[in-house]
Amino acid sequence: MAYLLLLLAIVSEIIGTLALKASDGFSRLWPSLIVVAGYGLAFTLLAQTLKSLGVGPTYATWSALGTVGAAVGGWLIFGEKMSPVSIGGMGIVIAGIVIMQWGSVTR
Numbered sequence: 001m002a003y004l005l006l007l008l009a010i011v012s013e014i015i016g017t018l019a020l021k022a023s024d025g026f027s028r029l030w031p032s033l034i035v036v037a038g039y040g041l042a043f044t045l046l047a048q049t050l051k052s053l054g055v056g057p058t059y060a061t062w063s064a065l066g067t068v069g070a071a072v073g074g075w076l077i078f079g080e081k082m083s084p085v086s087i088g089g090m091g092i093v094i095a096g097i098v099i100m101q102w103g104s105v106t107r
Contacts, residue, residue, distance in 0.1 A: 002052035009045035014069035
């Protein structure tokens, strides 16, 4: 259940981040409201996740996959460019999360 909450926290954070871009500096109402809701939900779910999982691997996973998800979302939704180097970097980030999870010890 904790990993499902973590996944939902990551998705909420990505939605909030993409809405932040769409809000145009908080000058557009609906994207701005989505930012607040997305980040609020993300932090609430992350707090619930931390009841069961260790803070180091959990936060690393949340922030790294949120970063990768935002980059992919920016490419898909806003047409932002992604170079082979940036794609490789995202692969390295994901590999780092996998390695960190292998070595993590939960309480």
